[in-house]
Amino acid sequence: MKIAIASGKGGTGKTTVAVNLVLSVEGMQLFDCDVEEPNCNLFLGQELEKVEDVSCPVPVIDSDKCTLCGKCATFCRYNALAALPTGIMVFPFLCHGCGGCGLVCPEGAVQEEPRVLGVVEKGKTTAPLEFYRGLLNIGEAMATLVIRTLQEHIDASRPAIIDSPPGVACPVIAAVGNADYCVLVTESTPFGFHDFKLAVEVVKLMKIPFGVVINRDGLGDSRVEDFCRAEKIPILLKIPNDMRIARLYSEGIPFVEEMPGWKEKFAAMFKAIESGSESGVMNA
Amino acid sequence: MKQLAIISGKGGSGKTTLTAAFASLAKNAVLADCDVDASDMHLILKPEIQEEEDYLGLEVASIDPELCTGCGKCREACRFGAISADITINQYSCEGCAVCTVACPENAVSMKPRISGQVFSSKTRFGPFAHAKLGIGEEASGKLVSAARERAIKLAEQYTKDLIIIDGPPGIGCPVIAAITGTDLVLAVSEPTVSGIHDLKRVIELAKHFRIPVTVCINKFDINEVNSLTIEKFCAEAGVPVLGRLPYDDITTRAMMREETVIEYAARECSLSKENVSFPAKSPCFENSHEHEEPVKGRDFVSEVCKIWEQLEERLS
Ligand code: SF4
Ligand code: SF4
Numbered sequence: 064m065k066i067a068i069a070s071g072k073g074g075t076g077k078t079t080v081a082v083n084l085v086l087s088v089e090g091m092q093l094f095d096c097d098v099e100e101p102n103c104n105l106f107l108g109q110e111l112e113k114v115e116d117v118s119c120p121v122p123v124i125d126s127d128k129c130t131l132c133g134k135c136a137t138f139c140r141y142n143a144l145a146a147l148p149t150g151i152m153v154f155p156f157l158c159h160g161c162g163g164c165g166l167v168c169p170e171g172a173v174q175e176e177p178r179v180l181g182v183v184e185k186g187k188t189t190a191p192l193e194f195y196r197g198l199l200n201i202g203e204a205m206a207t208l209v210i211r212t213l214q215e216h217i218d219a220s221r222p223a224i225i226d227s228p229p230g231v232a233c234p235v236i237a238a239v240g241n242a243d244y245c246v247l248v249t250e251s252t253p254f255g256f257h258d259f260k261l262a263v264e265v266v267k268l269m270k271i272p273f274g275v276v277i278n279r280d281g282l283g284d285s286r287v288e289d290f291c292r293a294e295k296i297p298i299l300l301k302i303p304n305d306m307r308i309a310r311l312y313s314e315g316i317p318f319v320e321e322m323p324g325w326k327e328k329f330a331a332m333f334k335a336i337e338s339g340s341e342s343g344v345m346n347a
Numbered sequence: 348m349k350q351l352a353i354i355s356g357k358g359g360s361g362k363t364t365l366t367a368a369f370a371s372l373a374k375n376a377v378l379a380d381c382d383v384d385a386s387d388m389h390l391i392l393k394p395e396i397q398e399e400e401d402y403l404g405l406e407v408a409s410i411d412p413e414l415c416t417g418c419g420k421c422r423e424a425c426r427f428g429a430i431s432a433d434i435t436i437n438q439y440s441c442e443g444c445a446v447c448t449v450a451c452p453e454n455a456v457s458m459k460p461r462i463s464g465q466v467f468s469s470k471t472r473f474g475p476f477a478h479a480k481l482g483i484g485e486e487a488s489g490k491l492v493s494a495a496r497e498r499a500i501k502l503a504e505q506y507t508k509d510l511i512i513i514d515g516p517p518g519i520g521c522p523v524i525a526a527i528t529g530t531d532l533v534l535a536v537s538e539p540t541v542s543g544i545h546d547l548k549r550v551i552e553l554a555k556h557f558r559i560p561v562t563v564c565i566n567k568f569d570i571n572e573v574n575s576l577t578i579e580k581f582c583a584e585a586g587v588p589v590l591g592r593l594p595y596d597d598i599t600t601r602a603m604m605r606e607e608t609v610i611e612y613a614a615r616e617c618s619l620s621k622e623n624v625s626f627p628a629k630s631p632c633f634e635n636s637h638e639h640e641e642p643v644k645g646r647d648f649v650s651e652v653c654k655i656w657e658q659l660e661e662r663l664s
Contacts, residue, residue, distance in 0.1 A: 071385050072358055072359060072385045072387070073357060073358010073359050073385075073517040073518075074357060074358040074359010074360060074517075075358075075359060078542065099517075099518035099519050099520045099549075100356055100357055100517070100518060100519070100542070100545070100546045100549065102357075102541075102542040102545060102546070105541040105542050105545055106541075138445070138449075140405060140406070140443055140444055140445055141444075159442055159444060160426060161426055161427070161442065161444030161445075161446050162424070162426055162446060163444055163445060163446045163449065166424070166446060166449050166450065167449055199519070199520060201519060201549060201552050201553050201556060202519075202524070202553065202556045202557075203520070204489060204520055204521030204524060205520075205521075206518075206520045206521075228518070229358045229384070229385065229517055229518075230384030230385050230488075230516075230517075231384055231385060231481065231483050231484065232384045232481055232484070232485060232488045232522075233439070233484065233485065233488075234520070235484070236439045236484040240439070252600055252603055252604070253387075253390050253603050253604065253606065254363065254387040254390060254603060257387060257390055258385045258387065261385060261483070264483050265483050265484060268483055268484060269484075282597075282600055283600060283603075283604060284604065306570075309570050310570060310571065312540055313538075313539055313540040313541065313543075313570050313571035313574055314540075314541065314571065314574075315540075315541035315542075
């Protein structure tokens, strides 16, 4: 089972939920798909090794064969090629690697070479938790490619937790798109609630069953709960607005390790999701 | 005209709260919400939309079932896995590259425009405001960010404003790059958590990569003073000025609940005016200063925000 942890807004506690959840249940896999800012390992402290480079095939023009017809540049939707009187100029940073230029070139002058834009890494310790993460290189734009490559490593026979990027744009879709369940993390403030509703739209659109974790419970008002009640969205867990949790977080310590009783709560949440009885958690 | 971008790497570090506060303090600025993925600034600024425009993103492939023979050549050619076995296009995976149109022997595929979001020009109580909304699951939010910035520039010209204040998106990917390129100054809002430090390093590197002067402020510095010192040390080594440290204070939440900026909130709660904090000239503070006798919490927070703003203004002049 693949469970994605998501939120419309950053900083609501996605990583907190993902990390504390995998530490509360044995035999989990964790995939940090927030490839722009992968933070899970700050809490896990695993030694990482590279699994593979993530690369995008970019065109290389063979100037002997190229007749400067410019068909490639006209075709490219990303403006990654420009036909100049002296040659074809390639802007690798804009290239999405679709391969279209090679297809339309009548002279067979377009070759491709991989351009590395990120990496997939893996924690060296595999038990009790298997950890993978993707990392997008600085200045690169194609987060989705890193996310897709990273997700190829999911072992479908075991539960996998996916820490997804914030927002509602394409990287989120890439991260949560093939999940079986989605946990939305939010806080009950005007900003939190507004972004939460966007996230609800995303998961509804993707037709993924979902539930909610209210983080920093006690902050703000009851607007998220009222909304969930009206919309029949299960509330899976409430994490209090507790200075101890904030401090532990700031030090990179998963709070389930220090605060008794919480592993059980996360484990119960997982069980409920797994058995499809999350509504039971709702009134807990 | 100058442009200031406020970014944070990590979401939820108080970027929008701070940007909104600057909106209260700025004298002659246009505001731009470039956090198009999850924009929140409008919740505080309550814009009156004056102009709205659809934003066309990359096109999306569409197959004419009359012409399609089901040969599967398009599916083979698509590198983004956007065409399913039964030859339907998944519009969320389609990157609009148009390779399928070339691959199809039957000319059954064409590219159709898609509306990926909206861009707005608005009026607010702080002046003109450019903002945007990305459609759910849409691509290329970087381009939408650029569209919002173009609107902000137009507004600045139209209303002869000399500064654009940009609320940037989180992360370091394409939307952030679009939000900071060509700006004159970046303020990175950080928090003293291990993840905050990690992300701050990445955004500083990003700003340096694009050769934009970058400054830092630390939010909630007192939740972990050791980490705050780490940030200051790191910034000193990197030659990045730290403009201020904001204490943890629920004034940010209280102001948000009332849909006010912290400056407005504090001004209304008044007693602050005696404490030597300068407020915008029109501050309601002076009108109803007897109403609140209790000392207002959040004084330190607000005066620190004012201090940071003064330094930003100085650097931009
Ligand atoms: S336009 Fe490109 S990404 Fe979209 S379906 Fe066609 S080949 Fe695939
Ligand atoms: S290549 Fe053209 S004819 Fe063949 S399956 Fe695709 S759309 Fe249909």
